[in-house]
Amino acid sequence: MNKSVLLIIGGGIAAYKSLLLIRELARRGVDTRVILTKGGTQFVTPLSAQALSGSTVYTDLWDLTAESEMGHIELSRNSDLVVVAPATANILAKAAHGVAGDLATTTLLATDKRIMFAPAMNVRMYESAATQANIETLRERGALFVGPDAGEMACGEFGDGRMAEPDVIADAILSALQGDMTLDGLKSHKPLTGRRAIVTAGPTREPIDPVRYLSNHSSGRQGYAIAQALADLGAEVELVTGPTSIATPLGTKNTTIETALEMRAAVEAALPADIFVSVAAVADWRPAERTSKKTQKPVDGPAPLQLIENPDILRSVCESDKRPELVVGFAAETHDVVELARAKRLRKGCDWIVANDVSGDVMGGQENEMIIVTETSEDRLPRQSKQAAAQALARKIANHFGEI
Structure with a gap:
């Protein structure tokens, strides 16, 4: 991927997870440089x-060799993204003000890159008015946040x-690394500013009984x-998503659902x-009835499963009196990809269909x-990462509105 991250490890018990993060980033091809705070040690x-x-690993602002070369400036500029994990209440407060x-906070102040914080602290500290105000201040300046999660903490x-x-x-x-991570880029003109978008993603799950459901392989x-x-x-952007195991996008409003309905x-x-x-892989059918108890396996053969058709969400949006100016559907096919996509576009009434061959991986x-x-056209994009493909589609959408 040829990207690098500057990781600042704050002083909290969650610091052990940051070591796992370094390993996980390396597995994904991202280089990591580390500043370890005094508390982190x-x-x-x-x-x-x-x-x-x-x-x-850097720990001291007054390292004479590094500072003779303005080490805190060099560290703050030579990575694509600065990540603070764990981001303690103390670090958030210092960054906001x-x-x-020390080396960590000086680097945060000197960076020309966006900063991602992964907060970790006691629940009362996190919910305090001071911490929430600091988080809001940092968000307004372009900082990114991931987490925190709810659960039992080390303090009990x-x-x-x-x-x-x-x-x-x-x-x-x-x-985050797929976009422009410079602060100057954050301030630049955004061609879709003022536009609202709805994106559907992931699979749906259609319950058969409390433990079984119909679904598909969409990630x-x-x-x-x-x-x-x-x-x-x-x-x-409002993202309406079925169940997934991936991190939600940054800067979007997210609604999580289970079923097509x-x-x-x-x-x-x-x-x-x-x-x-409309990217979601919506189940075409759902069980006519959902039992309140687990269905038992019949002794004399498979249990019958009666199915009924799910609503066609893409077509209903196309036919709505609130129809968006641009409606884009997806056609996941295993054969005759373009021909089936053309037919689907006409059948659904949408403006574009993005066809992709899902016979592989x-x-x-x-x-x-x-x-x-x-x-009027068929624009074939090269095989590339899903992030790069998404950026190409987004640019084409912006161009449709005459913004690029």
Whole structure:
């Protein structure tokens, strides 16, 4: 991926997770440089962080060799993203108020890159008015946040304050790295500013009984990447998503659903919008009845399962009196991809259909090859990461509105 992250490890028990984060980022091809705060050294050692990152770990602002070369400036500028994990209440407060008393806070103040915080602290500290005000201040300045999660903490209390898991933070980092991470880029004109977009993503689950359901292999990655790409271009994005195991996009409003009926209701509630992108793999059918108890296996053969058709969410949006100006559907096919996509576009009444061949590893995989079918053209994009494909589609959407 050829990207690098500067990781600042704060002083909290969750610091051990940051070592796992370094390893997870390395597995995904992201290099990590580390600043370990004085508090952080109470929980992890510089040697551990150095062994996992493969580079020098920095702890002291007054390291004469580094500072003769303006080390805090160099550290703050030579990575693509600055990540603070765990981000303690102390670090958040100092970052919000521009305090620069050690290497970590001086680097945060000197950076020209966006900063991602993964908060970790006691629930009362997190919920305090001071901490929430500091978080809001940092958000207004362009900072990104991932977590915290709710759960039992080291202090024995329960609530919001657990640092997000390393794989979730890594997902958020990779998502963020797809865009422009410079502060200058944050201030630049966003071509979809003022536009509202609704994106559906992931699978639906249609319950048979309390323990079984009908679903599919959709991971949600492509829909999430599109929601992120539209948000990066300035759109106000509402993501309506089925169950997934990936981090939600940054800067979007998210509604999580289970069934096709719930997805339709959420989409209808989100209208009106300028843009609708229907990426979700919605189950075509659902069981006619859901039993309240687990269905027992019959002795004399398979149990009959009566199915009824689910609502066609894409067509209902196209036929709505609140129809968005641009409606984009997806056609996941295993054969005759373009021909079936053309027919689907006409049948649904949408403006574009994005066709993709899912006979390989697209559903659940990391890459995709899109063919954007419109009334007058077919634009075939190369096979690329789902994030890159999403950015290409988002730029085409912005161009449709004459903004690029």
